[in-house]
Amino acid sequence: MQILFYLFMLLGKWIDPEPVPxxxxxxxxxxxxxxxxxxxxxxxxxxxxxxxxxxxxxxxxxxxxxxxxxxxxxxxxxxxxxxxxxxxxxxxxxxxxxxxxxxxxxxxxxxxxxxxxxxxxxxxxxxxxxxxxxxxxxxxxxxxxxxxxxxxxxxxxxxxxxxxxxxxxxxxxxxxxxxxxxxxxxxxxxxxxxxxxxxxxxxxxxxxxxxxxxxxxxxxxxxxxxxxxxxxxxxxxxxxxxxxxxxxxxxxxxxxxxxxxxxxxxxxxxxxxxxxxxxxxxxxxxxxxxxxxxxxxxxxxxxxxxxxxxxxxxxxxxxxxxxxxxxxxxxxxxxxxxxxxxxxxxxxxxxxxxxxxxxxxxxxxxxxxxxxxxxxxxxxxxxxxxSRFAFSQYFRPYGAISGKVKPTHMGYTVRSGEFRYTGWFRINADEPEFEELYDLTNEAFERKNVSNEKAFESIHLDLKKRVINYKNMRYELAYAD
CATH class of the missing domain: 3.40.720.10 (Alkaline Phosphatase, subunit A)
Structure with missing residues (x-):
């Protein structure tokens, strides 16, 4: 398709859309x-x-x-x-x-x-x-x-x-x-x-x-x-x-x-x-x-x-x-x-x-x-x-952004209505090596990682499961209520 584009450009044949009301x-x-x-x-x-x-x-x-x-x-x-x-x-x-x-x-x-x-x-x-x-x-x-x-x-x-x-x-x-x-x-x-x-x-x-x-x-x-x-x-x-x-x-x-x-x-x-x-x-x-x-x-x-x-x-x-x-x-x-x-x-x-x-x-x-x-x-x-969840990701080390080094970890994160969970996975690993869980109910950004606190265990496990499903491209399961 890119070849066709450059042919259009060389010939001066840019698409000229007709008016449609x-x-x-x-x-x-x-x-x-x-x-x-x-x-x-x-x-x-x-x-x-x-x-x-x-x-x-x-x-x-x-x-x-x-x-x-x-x-x-x-x-x-x-x-x-x-x-x-x-x-x-x-x-x-x-x-x-x-x-x-x-x-x-x-x-x-x-x-x-x-x-x-x-x-x-x-x-x-x-x-x-x-x-x-x-x-x-x-x-x-x-x-x-x-x-x-x-x-x-x-x-x-x-x-x-x-x-x-x-x-x-x-x-x-x-x-x-x-x-x-x-x-x-x-x-x-x-x-x-x-x-x-x-x-x-x-x-x-x-x-x-x-x-x-x-x-x-x-x-x-x-x-x-x-x-x-x-x-x-x-x-x-x-x-x-x-x-x-x-x-x-x-x-x-x-x-x-x-x-x-x-x-x-x-x-x-x-x-x-x-x-x-x-x-x-x-x-x-x-x-x-x-x-x-x-x-x-x-x-x-x-x-x-x-x-x-x-x-x-x-x-x-x-x-x-x-x-x-x-x-x-x-x-x-x-x-x-x-x-x-x-x-x-x-x-x-x-x-x-x-x-x-x-x-x-x-x-x-x-x-x-x-x-x-x-x-x-x-x-x-x-x-x-x-009800919805938002998923994001980022890798480490930082230098992988330029392709000069290969990433060792990918961090996958999910934002629910009140919490953010992040799991840092070694590349190709099934379980996270590091975990983060933050209660954002009354905070503009993260203050304390509560992933190891008993009071947040059920939330931790639920969001972790969603992140693993997201990582494995099982999006329907990751987003499901």
Missing amino acids: DRPNVLFIAVDDLRPDLGCYGNLRVLSPNIDALAAEGILFEHAYCQQATCAPSRTSLLTGLHPDETGVTNHVTHFRTLHPDITTLPQLFTTAGYATCGVGKIFHFAEGYQDPVSWSEPAQFETTSKVKTYIQPGNQTKGKGVSYEITEAPDTAYTDGKIAAEVIEKLHIYQKEGKSFFLAAGFLKPHLPYTMPRKYWDRYRTSDFSLEEKDRLRPQGAPDVAFHHWQELRGYTDVPNQGPVRTMLLDSLRRAYYACITFVDAQIGKILDELKASGLDKNTIVVLWGDHGYHLGEQDLWHKHANFELDTHVPLIFKVPGMSAKRISNVVELLDIYPTLSELASLEPANPVSGISLVGQMKNSTDQH
Whole structure:
């Protein structure tokens, strides 16, 4: 199929969809490394007015989870509707087309249905580029690392490495995320003029490291506001060492030491920069949503906004993602669907549910089986309290992300309504070598491993069984009530 795509490209024969009336458009907004630290999720110190406004008019899922807390596996899972062990993508070097050349991705489903489809920015994530060309009806924009300018200030990047954050007097459009917003708005103009049904994906790069933004967003915060309490910096009591990493992603920047302690002032500044980047991206999203409304396209456009995984900002002795904790796996997920009432849904859901949900909303049938479930029933019926579990996974050692070393362990984790259980299995082992169980009833993230406590034995055994079934791809048993 990829060969056919390149033939189309060489001959200039991109698919030119014909206008089809009364089909919903889709505006598909991905935000890299965005944890649900937004005003609409209860963090009032974060300035996210445009996403908050979208949530106020839409359907917000309070407990949505990714399937692996790193870019390529999470995005592949979402865009195929399959678990990481089904796609075979658990690192940043495996392309799902290598293992599944004929699979139909979510945007590809809309392409084959006659939609105009385009990805602007980071949608897929692969070493050679962010896009999967056969998924789209027209060329992607800003899709490769070689075309993305990370820094504006001269000297901030040398020999392939750069500083962890940058603040400049540059306008929004000097940075790639500003360019992405402008390109998406231009696409909206074109689609409206031509009367085409569209699936338009906007993939923003921030708040991924390095945290780079115009100064006006940095100035809206104070560094002193972002110090962590000592109890929040501690690892969960009784957690096994295998559950952690050494901040390798953060240590890849020139102003962060390769090992050992990192200055408290720098860490506080990095937290401030992370939130400033959220506000920067929120402003770009606002520009797109304003244009959608001004054009009248909002009346027939489904909007979905999601983050590809969660994020640590020093909590639990961790930075960035690459683990199985609540902060790594919990993500924002917001739909706005014409004709549907605004609501908040507390049920546990997964990112791979987006594929069947959008398929149903557009009256399309997936071309291949998907493992997610449609959320449309919950979105229409506020009394539908569908019991659900969310599964994620991550491997050790950390270096396996690049394929340079083989993983020795895979940690599989399940989130129920009140608990998180994680089992760390040696590769090909049937029983976990290390176990974690956390009561999250009254906690934002894990504090104490209670897997050995008698009072939690029945919960422990039930969730362990579900994880083993999930690991062995017995999904019906893993999810069964």
